[in-house]
Amino acid sequence: MKKQLLAALTLAALAGTLAGTAFAQNVAIVNGKALSKERLEALAQQYTRAGRPVTQDMQGQLREELIAREVFAQAAVARGLDATDDYKNQLEWTKQSLLIRELFTDFQNKNPVTDAEVKAEYDKFAAANAGKEYRARHILVEKEAQAKDIIARLKKGAKFEDLAKKLSKDPGSGANGGDLDWANPNGYVKEFSDALVALGKGKITEAPVKSQFGFHVIRLDDIRDIQLPKLEEVKPQIAQQLQQQRIGKFQQELRDKAKVE
Numbered sequence: 251m252k253k254q255l256l257a258a259l260t261l262a263a264l265a266g267t268l269a270g271t272a273f274a275q276n277v278a279i280v281n282g283k284a285l286s287k288e289r290l291e292a293l294a295q296q297y298t299r300a301g302r303p304v305t306q307d308m309q310g311q312l313r314e315e316l317i318a319r320e321v322f323a324q325a326a327v328a329r330g331l332d333a334t335d336d337y338k339n340q341l342e343w344t345k346q347s348l349l350i351r352e353l354f355t356d357f358q359n360k361n362p363v364t365d366a367e368v369k370a371e372y373d374k375f376a377a378a379n380a381g382k383e384y385r386a387r388h389i390l391v392e393k394e395a396q397a398k399d400i401i402a403r404l405k406k407g408a409k410f411e412d413l414a415k416k417l418s419k420d421p422g423s424g425a426n427g428g429d430l431d432w433a434n435p436n437g438y439v440k441e442f443s444d445a446l447v448a449l450g451k452g453k454i455t456e457a458p459v460k461s462q463f464g465f466h467v468i469r470l471d472d473i474r475d476i477q478l479p480k481l482e483e484v485k486p487q488i489a490q491q492l493q494q495q496r497i498g499k500f501q502q503e504l505r506d507k508a509k510v511e
Contacts, residue, residue, distance in 0.1 A: 389424075
């Protein structure tokens with residue numbers, strides 16, 4: 251009798267130990283289904299991927315979310331919603347989207363953009379954009395006669411900024427006294443650019459400059475070397491651009507190799 255009682259107590263203790271071990275490996279058991287620590291870690295990774303790093307004090311919140319998701323999913327299955335065509339179609343679409351995302355993530359990880367590549371791209375950009383930039387003002391009017399009258403008034407001492415505010419039909423610069431800020435002359439239409447570059451600093455065009463927008467009276471205020479951003483300031487943008495180009499090429503290669511009938 252004592253042996254039987256001892257055996258029963260031993261089995262009970264062993265069962266309790268096993269149950270405790272199972273619970274230690276899980277964060278909860280919902281309607282008999284165990285939610286493992288791995289699932290909690292996977293949920294935390296989803297948060298991190300979405301740009302929301304998980305802190306230690308969020309563990310309780312994550313556990314509650316994991317439990318709630320399981321409760322709701324079980325309720326959906328109980329109603330047979332996992333057997334509907336709509337659910338199956340969405341599931342396949344989601345699986346495919348996840349696979350595609352993993353494909354490109356894997357490609358990026360195995361083909362990172364190097365600092366040397368970023369530097370080479372920056373040097374190309376710097377070489378293509380080197381030169382001078384000009385700070386100018388202009389007054390834009392519809393008719394040549396109006397522009398000639400403005401030039402005459404300026405020669406008599408009228409203030410350029412005041413005439414620009416009053417007469418220019420360019421709403422952007424007119425309100426600022428005709429100020430166009432610093433710019434590469436190549437950014438303007440050819441007629442305007444040619445007239446601007448030909449001016450001396452502080453000078454005003456002697457004759458109206460005709461373009462597709464109307465007639466311009468231009469004053470050149472200053473000239474300086476183009477101010478390019480430093481490499482470190484644009485490094486993330488250049489790296490992203492190069493990575494996008496690389497992924498685009500990878501996508502096209504896969505598409506070209508695919509047999510489509």
